[in-house]
Each structure stands twice: as C-alpha cells, then as structure tokens.
Amino acid sequence: MEYRTLGRTGIKVSQIGFGCEHLQGKPYEEIEPLIRGALDRGINIFDMFMSQPQVRTDLGKALAGRREQAVLQGHIGACWEDGQYVRSRDIGKCRAFFEDFMERLQTSYVDIGMIHYVDDDKDFDGVFNGPVMEYAKELKAKGTIRAIGMSSHNPAVALRAVKTGLVDVLMFSLNPAYDLLPEDTLCDDLFVKDTFQNPSLSGVNPIRAELYQACEALGVGITVMKGLGAGMLLNEKASPFGFALTVEQCIHYALTRPAVCSVMAGMSNMKQLERTAGYFETPEEDKDFAKVLSTAPKFSMKGKCMYCNHCLPCPAQIDIAQVNKFLDLALASDSVPDTVRQHYASLSAHGGDCMACGSCEGNCPFGVQVIQRMEKAKEIFGV
C-alpha cells in the first residue's frame, strides 16, 4: 500500500480507501474479515456514511482494538428514520446521529466529520450559514473531529465550499465519465446512460478542473467516491465511452488528478478486496487509462495533459506529468501559490532539465506539446 498526506490535515491516508456502504445488510461474519482484511493490507481510511444502526454497531465491533489504525469519515447529516436512511439538516437529528455514530463505532473521536451531501446552492447557503457548520466547527474546536469535510457531487457547489476555507477534506464523485459532464448535472442523472449522449460533451469540464486545482492550491485533500461510476465504467454496454475500463485504470485516473489522496472503493467481498488492495502490484501497462481514453472522441483533450506519464521514459528523468500538473496549477492562479512552488521545487528534475529530445511527444496519446510546456515551466518556476 502507498500513502498520501490528506492536504492540510496532515493525516496520512492509504491511496486505496474503503467505502463501506455495501456492508450494510451483511452479516457480521462477513463484515469483520473485510474490515480486518483491509487493515491487514494497509488500507487505513474508511468512509462510513451509512446511518443504519446495525451496520454501525458491526463496524465498531470489527474495529475493536484496532481503532487507532483507522481514519474514519463519519457523516454529519446522515440520519435514520422509519427504518431508512435520510439526509437531514435538522441540527437535533444531525447531533443525535453523529453521537450515535461515535457510540456504535466505540470511539471518542472521528478523524473527518463529513458534512453530508451538499449538492445545490440553497442547501449550501443553509449549511454554511447555519447550525450545521456551527456544529462542525464546535466538534473541531473540541477535538471531537480532527477535520471538517464535505461530500458533494456538484463541482460548482464543491468549489464554493473549498473557497470558504472551512472545509479541509472534500469527498467528491470523480471518474473520467463524470469529468466530462456540465457542472449542473443532477446527482440522479450521473447513473443514467442518456446523460452522456450529449454530443457537445468534450474534454474535462472546466469547473471540475478548476475544483481539483483549487483543492491542490488550498491544501484540501480529495477522497474519491464513485471512482468506477457505480460499476458503469466497467461494463462495455453501460460505459459512455463504448468500451469498458478496468478497476485499475479507473483508480489510476482518479489518483492522478490534482489533490486526490485516496479512492474510496466500494468493496463487498474478499475477492474485490484482494483485487483493489493489489492495485500497487498491478503492472503499469494494466493501469494505463491514457491509451484507451485517447481513442474516445468525447475525451478529446486537444493537447491537454492528463497527468498519465504515458510519455515516459524521459532521458532527463523528468516526471513530466508532475511538471505539467504544477504548471497547470500555476497557470490557473494569478500568482503561483507557495505550496505549488514548493512541490515543484522538490521534484528531482525540472522543466529546465529538458533536452528537447522529443521522445515524449511521440509517446503522448493526447498530443501535448511537452517541450513547449517544459520551457514554460522553467519560465514560471525559474528552473
């Protein structure tokens, strides 16, 4: 397993996380080996948005004695009424079900208090100017939560949240198909194939790109949900690209977006756990999403870097994807953020080391003019 620092929280998280929603309804005898098996394989971050009492109790039991190894995303606003999940902004219910989460998980703190599912401006205004955010701040001030998070499927709303400076962690629905979609796409439409039939879809939606760049610049770590598009991308018939991607290609795509720290994979059996946790042992060519996506007309990037490093090897040892990522971040800002400058400086080779051999440009499936971009990086960063 490999780890990343979750933005400004400083919390180290495994790049493969565990989205626990599929554990709801399973017997404890299946839950325990999955949770413990995940920990044994180095997975340390778990999203537990579910409000069903039994699954919370079972997750707490499965983590008993190993709580300190886990980073928990517990949700503020995921409640349980009349035998079913409900999203609520009623502060009494938010408090009661967050306390219920801690009690059933047998824990005195939650690593990330995730304000649950904010997808439209009206809800955003109510949450950020009302008692839900006050409650999250109170929890953080008391040390009951280590960081404030927010989950969302809407990039424009997520961007508003990130820019407030109040949100330390963003849980966001991210995959190559969703990245094409207009920012006002409704959550329910993410699961409908017709959503992707719009002929004008082409390349990454600029608000989504801006969101990832803003997160990176402001130190907001992204944890990814729906990295496989709820399985849609794995199925040739359902995939909007007309071909299936693999689990590994989807994970690799998500992990190469700016600010992404962990992909919360929904796993419901040991076979899925073995495969997902084995991501880092997968040969590079099997993770390579660039070769297939570059053949998808909708994914035409017109010379835009996708941070895939398909262009390597570079005789100057430049990590071309990283240089391009920091260059895009710099170009997106009026002044280069200090964090971006520091990250660029810490690379072992820089744009200025480029010898203009051109081999990368022949290898790039997205037609990126790498030599020009290396020159631009040198101009902006000075090396």
Ligand code: SF4
């Ligand atoms: S230059 Fe091309 S191959 Fe290299 S990281 Fe960017 S998109 Fe991928």
Ligand code: SF4
């Ligand atoms: S052109 Fe520059 S960046 Fe590309 S492979 Fe050659 S030395 Fe590396």
